[in-house]
Amino acid sequence: MKKKISLVVLIILVLVSVLALFACSPITNEIPPLYIVFDGDIEGGVYSINLYDVAMTEYIYTEEGTEVTGDGWELSKLLEYLTMRVSDNYLFITSATDGVSALIELPLTDKMYLYDDGSKVSAKGPNYPKCTGIKNISEITIIAKDSEDILETINSLPNTKPNLITQSDYGIKILTSEKTDLKTFGESKLKLFSLSAENLMGENKANKYLPNNAMTVNSFTGRDNNIIYLENGDIIKNADNIQLGWKHGKIIVKDTKAPILGFVTNTTRTILDAYSEIKISIDNNEKVMLILPDGFSWIQANALENDLDILKASLSKGYASATHRAISPVALASIVTGKSPYITGINFKEGESRAVLKPNAQDIFEYATSKDKIVKYIEGTGNLIITSVEPVYSLNDTEIYNNAKAAINEGIDFIFVHFHEIDDVNHEYGPLSKEAKIKCMEIDSYVKDLKMQFDGKVIIVSDHGHITLVNENDKNYGDHGYFDHQDMYVPYFVFNK
Amino acid sequence: MKKIKLSKPAIIAIIIVAVLIVGFAIFLPLYLKANAPQRELYAQEKIRFIAYGEDLGSYNLEELLALEGVEEKTFKDIYDTSASEPVEKTYTGIELKAVLKALNIDMTIARNITFKASDGLNKLYPAEDVLTPDNVFIAYKVNGIEFNKGTVTSAYTQEGEDGGPYVVIRVSDTFSQHRCKLLTEVNVG
Numbered sequence: 001m002k003k004k005i006s007l008v009v010l011i012i013l014v015l016v017s018v019l020a021l022f023a024c025s026p027i028t029n030e031i032p033p034l035y036i037v038f039d040g041d042i043e044g045g046v047y048s049i050n051l052y053d054v055a056m057t058e059y060i061y062t063e064e065g066t067e068v069t070g071d072g073w074e075l076s077k078l079l080e081y082l083t084m085r086v087s088d089n090y091l092f093i094t095s096a097t098d099g100v101s102a103l104i105e106l107p108l109t110d111k112m113y114l115y116d117d118g119s120k121v122s123a124k125g126p127n128y129p130k131c132t133g134i135k136n137i138s139e140i141t142i143i144a145k146d147s148e149d150i151l152e153t154i155n156s157l158p159n160t161k162p163n164l165i166t167q168s169d170y171g172i173k174i175l176t177s178e179k180t181d182l183k184t185f186g187e188s189k190l191k192l193f194s195l196s197a198e199n200l201m202g203e204n205k206a207n208k209y210l211p212n213n214a215m216t217v218n219s220f221t222g223r224d225n226n227i228i229y230l231e232n233g234d235i236i237k238n239a240d241n242i243q244l245g246w247k248h249g250k251i252i253v254k255d256t257k258a259p260i261l262g263f264v265t266n267t268t269r270t271i272l273d274a275y276s277e278i279k280i281s282i283d284n285n286e287k288v289m290l291i292l293p294d295g296f297s298w299i300q301a302n303a304l305e306n307d308l309d310i311l312k313a314s315l316s317k318g319y320a321s322a323t324h325r326a327i328s329p330v331a332l333a334s335i336v337t338g339k340s341p342y343i344t345g346i347n348f349k350e351g352e353s354r355a356v357l358k359p360n361a362q363d364i365f366e367y368a369t370s371k372d373k374i375v376k377y378i379e380g381t382g383n384l385i386i387t388s389v390e391p392v393y394s395l396n397d398t399e400i401y402n403n404a405k406a407a408i409n410e411g412i413d414f415i416f417v418h419f420h421e422i423d424d425v426n427h428e429y430g431p432l433s434k435e436a437k438i439k440c441m442e443i444d445s446y447v448k449d450l451k452m453q454f455d456g457k458v459i460i461v462s463d464h465g466h467i468t469l470v471n472e473n474d475k476n477y478g479d480h481g482y483f484d485h486q487d488m489y490v491p492y493f494v495f496n497k
Numbered sequence: 498m499k500k501i502k503l504s505k506p507a508i509i510a511i512i513i514v515a516v517l518i519v520g521f522a523i524f525l526p527l528y529l530k531a532n533a534p535q536r537e538l539y540a541q542e543k544i545r546f547i548a549y550g551e552d553l554g555s556y557n558l559e560e561l562l563a564l565e566g567v568e569e570k571t572f573k574d575i576y577d578t579s580a581s582e583p584v585e586k587t588y589t590g591i592e593l594k595a596v597l598k599a600l601n602i603d604m605t606i607a608r609n610i611t612f613k614a615s616d617g618l619n620k621l622y623p624a625e626d627v628l629t630p631d632n633v634f635i636a637y638k639v640n641g642i643e644f645n646k647g648t649v650t651s652a653y654t655q656e657g658e659d660g661g662p663y664v665v666i667r668v669s670d671t672f673s674q675h676r677c678k679l680l681t682e683v684n685v686g
Contacts, residue, residue, distance in 0.1 A: 355616065356614070356616055356617050356618040358617065380621075381620060381621040381622070381675065382618065382619055382620040382621060382675070382677075383617070383618060383619050386617040391619075393609075393611060393619060393621040394621070395609055395623050
């Protein structure tokens with residue numbers, strides 16, 4: 001009997017739980033939501049509105065002599081939900097079906113409506129040219145008429161570092177070794193379309209655009225030798241002919257749909273290439289030494305051309321691009337594995353605590369050891385990542401230099417030397433300071449001596465560059481990790497035996 | 498024996514419960530196994546001391562505090578990383594210099610000290626920094642709270658910090674990036 005009661009109680013409990021679960025998802029007769037997406041040059045990048053959360057209004061227009069009445073949502077009312085980056089904008093309405101789009105000036109001089117077109121959203125502008133009657137709208141993009149206005153907005157923001165575009169959420173950055181350009185999201189989307197026709201209806205003008213399905217990276221950036229940096233940390237080299245697309249307010253790689261963070265141009269080389277450069281030497285039974293002067297920038301190699309013997313720009317093979325984020329543990333993991341941060345798994349967002357991690361790929365030390373090579377990895381006062389070989393630690397760069405010399409004298413096959421003090425001085429005074437110059441000259445003398453003594457290939461590559469910034473006391477200092485030309489371009493040297 | 502007749506919903510309910518129990522029984526051990534390395538990182542309660550290649554043994558906090566001349570101290574330090582605004586905090590710990598003295602380690606010939614953490618991090622300090630009074634501490638509390646033993650990447654925003662139970666702090670550091678969290682070994686060389 002007791003058993004029976006227990007069983008009944010258990011069943012009741014379970015039933016109550018199951019019923020409670022069902023109760024959490026009540027069946028309602030509400031109208032299904034109808035979303036419209038706004039993107040482009042608006043705060044937050046993408047904004048989605050359930051049209052049924054907004055009051056409808058009646059619109060009347062004449063079609064082929066007949067007066068038509070309908071219910072819809074006034075576009076200008078919906079725009080009040082958005083915060084535009086700048087005041088002077090276009091509206092760009094795109095069809096989900098064929099990509100046909102209409103560009104209209106803002107503010108709207110007459111009423112335009114969106115309406116429920118059988119669970120799809122369509123546009124109706126009784127006093128606008130016919131091309132604005134886009135059916136099955138995928139999104140409405142806000143496009144700043146002058147992207148320079150956005151740059152001014154960025155630079156006037158409180159806490160924005162002067163002359164530095166820190167906010168990659170404003171658009172796509174295109175870097176050359178001399179400058180950083182920003183193509184706003186609105187401008188970026190418009191690049192994926194071609195003007196097809198201009199129409200006028202009274203005072204109201206609208207341009208019809210057709211999708212340019214063959215937009216490649218080099219057409220987009222207007223430069224050659226492009227490298228794509230994806231938001232997920234991956235890097236795509238030799239990307240000139242890769243086709244671009246648009247999704248959720250972002251420029252994407254058309255094939256993979258991967259969102260793009262930005263482009264580094266005019267180079268085919270990244271710091272990851274050091275891995276294969278070392279591997280070639282190991283495979284050829286050639287001794288090899290990699291010297292990594294942390295934080296040594298391409299701008300420094302150029303500025304100090306007459307002060308340096310080895311680390312000057314003219315002796316390099318040109319520049320290489322760093323990883324994003326251009327910070328030491330991320331870049332180091334990529335240099336020692338030849339893989340992007342997406343693969344190594346070592347990447348940190350701004351503000352994230354930097355744990356010491358092991359890359360998700362075989363490192364060059366492990367490869368060298370597997371080929372029976374003797375390896376020495378000479379580090380500073382700590383390790384930034386976990387490598388297959390335990391580093392030899394050193395208290396300062398002079399000790400690093402001495403440890404490297406000792407390794408050369410021991411006849412080590414592969415020596416990895418990581419100097420740190422250029423980075424320290426760059427942080428404190430800025431990369432173009434006289435203090436940085438003195439430190440670069442000191443490290444240059446160490447490198448020169450090591451190169452002279454070493455009987456093998458010498459590769460010199462930095463992990464990231466530095467940007468000169470000014471603090472609240474008007475004192476220069478340096479920083480990196482902003483996807484800016486100053487921190488992304490670093491010199492890359494290879495001296496064969 | 499009387500046969501119990503169950504209704505269809507009752508049978509369904511019993512099946513659901515049974516599936517949940519079986520699922521729980523299968524996935525709980527897998528979950529615990531997958532998280533074991535992470536939990537081990539923070540579970541290390543003892544610190545090993547090595548001097549000039551000789552293993553001097555491992556000590557927990559109680560044993561360290563029982564050593565002659567070793568006492569709990571509080572000290573202030575600025576917590577400042579590239580990702581955070583500087584903030585002064587009060588730490589509780591023991592001075593490393595006192596521990597090394599109590600363990601009879603000859604510091605007159607020491608060049609540097611390597612700190613090892615359970616996550617694989619290594620940090621090297623010059624011996625003179627450790628010998629400077631009130632400079633290098635093995636800390637175990639921040640603002641009176643034990644260091645968080647979990648991984649909290651945004652720990653700098655909180656009153657507390659992660660990386661416990663033990664964190665090596667050099668008070669003379671301008672920034673906090675030379676600290677050694679998750680301390681497991683002190684190696685004098």
